[in-house]
Amino acid sequence: MHSALLAIDLFFVIEKLVLIVGIVTMSLVIAMYETYAERKVAAFIQDRRGPNRAGPFGLLQPLADGLKLFMKEEIIPNTSNRFLFILGPCLAMLAAMMTSAVIPWGGKLNVMGREVNLQIADINIGILYVFGVVSMGVYGIMIGGWASNNKFSLMAALRGASQVISYELPMGLSLIALLMLTGSLKMSEIVAQQIDSWWNVVYQPLGFFIFLVCAFAECNRTPFDLPEAENELNFGYHQEYSSMKLGFYLFAEYINMFISSVIMATLFFGGYDIPFFNDAAHADWGNWLVALQAVSLLGKVALFIFLFMWVRWTIPRFRYDQLMNLGWKGLIPLSLINMIVTAAIVLLKANHWKF
Amino acid sequence: MDITQVLFYALSAMALGSAIMVVISRNPVHSVLWLIITFFAISGHYILMNAQFLGIVNLIVYAGAIMVLFLFVIMLMNLNAETEPQKNKWLKLAGVVAGGCLLLVLVAALKQAEVKGKIAMLGTGDIGLIRNLGKALFTDYVVPFEISSVLFLSAMVGAVVIGKK
Known part of the structure; x- marks a missing residue:
């Protein structure tokens, strides 16, 4: 009775459910192995071996870490609010997972005569949705820091929130310049344009650089990891957290890193476009081509994740006033100039290069 | 329903x-x-x-x-x-x-x-889709749009001036 009442296409629901479960699982597994990769990369840069005891090459290390976090004693301090204390890490995790909904992971699969788009939701406002969810991520930090009832946590949470808000501005401004070129907010459309011509990074090198710096700041990664500056703030906003709730905060950071790498690859590096390869000419490969495209996207993402780690283990942390100066006095004017120059060129081109 | x-x-x-x-x-x-x-x-x-x-x-x-x-x-x-201070009856x-x-x-x-x-x-x-909204804002309603953006700019300048004190 209900399906007739609500008029829902059952296959559609199943398709989307499978996609959501698949993408969430993939994000979690990749984030898990990011922790392993981070330790290996750090070890390589510092001329050490890194984790090598659990399993071959230490490959089971993330599982061991997860098990350790789950088995630890869970301490909830006498907080001003128990519910908010638990809500904090949940929100951080939720916001981190939700962003992946609008990302096109590949072309159209052909499953039993049905065209399955490798994208959970191809909405009109794709990239703005990402922004909306990212701005929700602040609440995980703020609520957790406040509910800890600890002044160091609160200070760290406020720092983190103001950092994220400050760096959202140049990020948005650099995106505006990109959107002037694409003329669409749809993620699938942005990728399709890049498949046909050059990647956006060719047209927007400065925009990409600003976006990259802001992505580092949004993920609270070194050199912008001031919310976790342990020499000033003990341990940061998650000081009172223990067990898996702490794990959620740390894990959310790795998921954020993965998702922001995906977004950078999608917006500036052609998304699932396979470099030096004419995708359209090999449409007869069918599902294999789609699989190759997804692998190509994940390859680009892996490079970005490596970049994140490389920077973390190379560059020291900023001081807080330096961070704010860079954001407000460095990146915002730079992205404004980028936006105006791009707008002028787009206008000139529309006018056939006549003033 | x-x-x-x-x-x-x-x-x-x-x-x-x-x-x-x-x-x-x-x-x-x-x-x-x-x-x-x-x-x-x-x-x-x-x-x-x-x-x-x-x-x-x-x-x-x-x-x-x-x-x-x-x-x-x-x-x-x-x-x-x-x-919290108790208010007068x-x-x-x-x-x-x-x-x-x-x-x-x-x-x-x-x-x-x-x-x-x-x-x-x-x-x-x-009408709420971004393309239509942008067209409406920048053709039919361009003057109110510009005036409100000037208002925002002056508010921003005001905030900076107050913040510098």
Whole structure:
């Protein structure tokens, strides 16, 4: 009775459910192995071996870490609010997972005569949705820091929130310049344009650089990891957290890193476009081509994740006033100039290069 | 009842319920968090009306930025229910009278309005899509748009001037 009442296409629901479960699982597994990769990369840069005891090459290390976090004693301090204390890490995790909904992971699969788009939701406002969810991520930090009832946590949470808000501005401004070129907010459309011509990074090198710096700041990664500056703030906003709730905060950071790498690859590096390869000419490969495209996207993402780690283990942390100066006095004017120059060129081109 | 109507009633209940919680919460931080839920419900209404751009901008600007600043201030002021100053009895009475008057005015105004002819188009209409909205803003309404942006700019300059003092 209900399906007739609500008029829902059952296959559609199943398709989307499978996609959501698949993408969430993939994000979690990749984030898990990011922790392993981070330790290996750090070890390589510092001329050490890194984790090598659990399993071959230490490959089971993330599982061991997860098990350790789950088995630890869970301490909830006498907080001003128990519910908010638990809500904090949940929100951080939720916001981190939700962003992946609008990302096109590949072309159209052909499953039993049905065209399955490798994208959970191809909405009109794709990239703005990402922004909306990212701005929700602040609440995980703020609520957790406040509910800890600890002044160091609160200070760290406020720092983190103001950092994220400050760096959202140049990020948005650099995106505006990109959107002037694409003329669409749809993620699938942005990728399709890049498949046909050059990647956006060719047209927007400065925009990409600003976006990259802001992505580092949004993920609270070194050199912008001031919310976790342990020499000033003990341990940061998650000081009172223990067990898996702490794990959620740390894990959310790795998921954020993965998702922001995906977004950078999608917006500036052609998304699932396979470099030096004419995708359209090999449409007869069918599902294999789609699989190759997804692998190509994940390859680009892996490079970005490596970049994140490389920077973390190379560059020291900023001081807080330096961070704010860079954001407000460095990146915002730079992205404004980028936006105006791009707008002028787009206008000139529309006018056939006549003033 | 199709799915749009179900969503409409669920979102309305959510918006009204959380708006009431904003007012009756003892803790100001809880009030702010309820207000964020209200914004989410309102954004849901925008999306039901196919105004996706408005919905997401409502989230980014109000729930994502302005409410964060509210939270900043409230968290740093360390307001508690215990330290809240008790208001004068006559002040409370004056508040009730003023609120009642506002209710009367609103009811009287809404009674006259032609509500029946102005039911929002649910799930149809594409004026809220970003392309149409941008075209309308930059052709038909370009002067009001520019004036309001100058207003925003002056507000920003004012904030910087006050901040420098």
